[in-house]
Amino acid sequence: MERPEIKTPPPGPKAKAILKEHRKYISHSYPKGPELVFDRAKDVWIWDVDGNKYLDMLAGVAVNSTGHLHPEVLQAVHEVLNRFLHVSTDFYHDLEVTLAKKLASIFPREGDNQMVFFTNSGTESTEASLKLARWHTKRQYFIAFEGSFHGRTFGSLSVTSSKTVHRAHFSPLVPGVFFIPYPNAYRPPFNAPPDRASDQLIDYIENVLFDRIVPPEEVAAFVLEPIQGEGGYVLPLPDFFPKLRALADKYGILLISDEVQAGLGRTGKWFGIEHWNTVPDIIGVAKGIASGLPMGAMIAKAEIMDWPQGAHANTFGGNPVAAAAAIKTLELIENGLMENARVVGEYFLSRLRELQKSYEEMGDVRGKGLMIGIEFVKDRESKEPYPEFRDRVVYEMFRRGVVTLGCGPTSLRFSPPLVIRREHVDVAVEILEESLKAAREELSR
Ligand SMILES: Cc1ncc(COP(=O)(O)O)c(C=O)c1O
Numbered sequence: 115m116e117r118p119e120i121k122t123p124p125p126g127p128k129a130k131a132i133l134k135e136h137r138k139y140i141s142h143s144y145p146k147g148p149e150l151v152f153d154r155a156k157d158v159w160i161w162d163v164d165g166n167k168y169l170d171m172l173a174g175v176a177v178n179s180t181g182h183l184h185p186e187v188l189q190a191v192h193e194v195l196n197r198f199l200h201v202s203t204d205f206y207h208d209l210e211v212t213l214a215k216k217l218a219s220i221f222p223r224e225g226d227n228q229m230v231f232f233t234n235s236g237t238e239s240t241e242a243s244l245k246l247a248r249w250h251t252k253r254q255y256f257i258a259f260e261g262s263f264h265g266r267t268f269g270s271l272s273v274t275s276s277k278t279v280h281r282a283h284f285s286p287l288v289p290g291v292f293f294i295p296y297p298n299a300y301r302p303p304f305n306a307p308p309d310r311a312s313d314q315l316i317d318y319i320e321n322v323l324f325d326r327i328v329p330p331e332e333v334a335a336f337v338l339e340p341i342q343g344e345g346g347y348v349l350p351l352p353d354f355f356p357k358l359r360a361l362a363d364k365y366g367i368l369l370i371s372d373e374v375q376a377g378l379g380r381t382g383k384w385f386g387i388e389h390w391n392t393v394p395d396i397i398g399v400a401k402g403i404a405s406g407l408p409m410g411a412m413i414a415k416a417e418i419m420d421w422p423q424g425a426h427a428n429t430f431g432g433n434p435v436a437a438a439a440a441i442k443t444l445e446l447i448e449n450g451l452m453e454n455a456r457v458v459g460e461y462f463l464s465r466l467r468e469l470q471k472s473y474e475e476m477g478d479v480r481g482k483g484l485m486i487g488i489e490f491v492k493d494r495e496s497k498e499p500y501p502e503f504r505d506r507v508v509y510e511m512f513r514r515g516v517v518t519l520g521c522g523p524t525s526l527r528f529s530p531p532l533v534i535r536r537e538h539v540d541v542a543v544e545i546l547e548e549s550l551k552a553a554r555e556e557l558s559r
Pocket residue numbers: 235236237238240263264265266339343344372373374375376400401
């Protein structure tokens with residue numbers, strides 16, 4: 115079986131030289147994970163500049179959805195390279211139309227009466243969603259969730275609340291955003307029993323927020339993640355979003371589903387929100403859409419995307435090279451990878467749940483498809499977060515050649531390429547177990 119190979123403990127000498135210059139010349143504001151300096155990558159494997167080989171269980175944070183350098187994606191890109199690199203959104207080309215048609219058709223409601231605005235990143239998809247919601251409703255307020263992450267530009271940052279470091283010294287942000295607890299299934303809001311927590315949260319929105327703080331007829335949209343990503347791979351209470359949809363309909367409020375991390379097949383369905391039987395009005399995507407090329411999109415019901423020429427635009431949206439990669443990526447996802455994510459994801463979860471029996475620190479193992487998180491706790495009863503343990507496990511896995519990343523206060527995420535197979539999961543779980551043991555040893559010293 116193919117396995118990671120660590121010949122020189124990372125970071126090796128070549129990596130160290132690049133890290134040194136990186137630190138001198140590149141902004142220190144980027145959060146950093148393990149010190150992995152890429153040389154090249156193929157399929158689910160990454161080689162660093164010192165010749166070490168790693169199993170990629172992260173996919174550049176849910177981006178390399180078809181694995182690294184999928185030959186069909188490369189071929190689609192090469193074909194465009196013979197035609198043009200850039201067209202500008204002032205003009206037209208076939209590839210963005212083909213892609214928009216596909217995105218319109220996979221929106222989770224009957225028919226394809228949707229329209230698309232192309233972006234280059236997740237934050238831009240959020241910005242477009244917020245602007246469209248304000249434009250269409252002529253309302254000003256937004257309601258977002260605690261622990262959310264929607265991006266780092268001013269609008270998206272204003273609806274983000276996963277860490278104060280994202281916000282410190284950047285205020286004033288966009289005004290008019292109210293935060294409510296996320297319907298966290300592991301840590302239900304208000305410490306309510308799980309079967310009553312959704313109702314209590316809905317009751318809070320309607321009878322406290324809408325009654326005392328913000329008039330519902332001035333709220334443009336709820337902004338949600340169907341599974342929280344940066345906040346810790348948090349699953350919602352399964353009955354919450356349908357109830358939120360009903361409440362939103364009552365007051366003419368839109369639902370924006372930010373699917374930048376959960377969307378486009380990763381969870382075993384096109385969109386994370388489909389797991390909760392809820393139809394949003396606007397969807398934001400990016401990350402995995404083009405297998406690694408920068409691209410994003412806002413997809414909205416056509417009756418909502420009623421803004422006029424000039425109201426919103428950009429230079430690079432629908433870039434033909436990224437669009438060609440995205441068309442092929444969606445085709446591969448539809449023709450097998452989404453199903454693979456579902457099946458291999460279930461296997462992965464079952465292997466992790468088995469391991470959980472022997473490791474008290476694995477407080478919660480959860481996920482959908484290949485969006486899987488482990489929340490670490492000091493003990494299962496108190497659910498006290500254990501971030502030092504999480505950090506150590508990420509590090510120990512890296513040292514042994516498996517790439518993952520933390521998320522949220524105390525979780526570890528697996529967001530591998532959607533092409534991974536059972537044997538890769540077996541390697542990852544074996545190395546996770548060694549890493550759990552090593553973390554225990556280290557932290558008990
Ligand atoms: C749910 C969600 N929305 C938005 C973003 C922002 O995406 P980007 O970094 O491409 O701007 C992210 C990035 O992690 C995300 O997870």
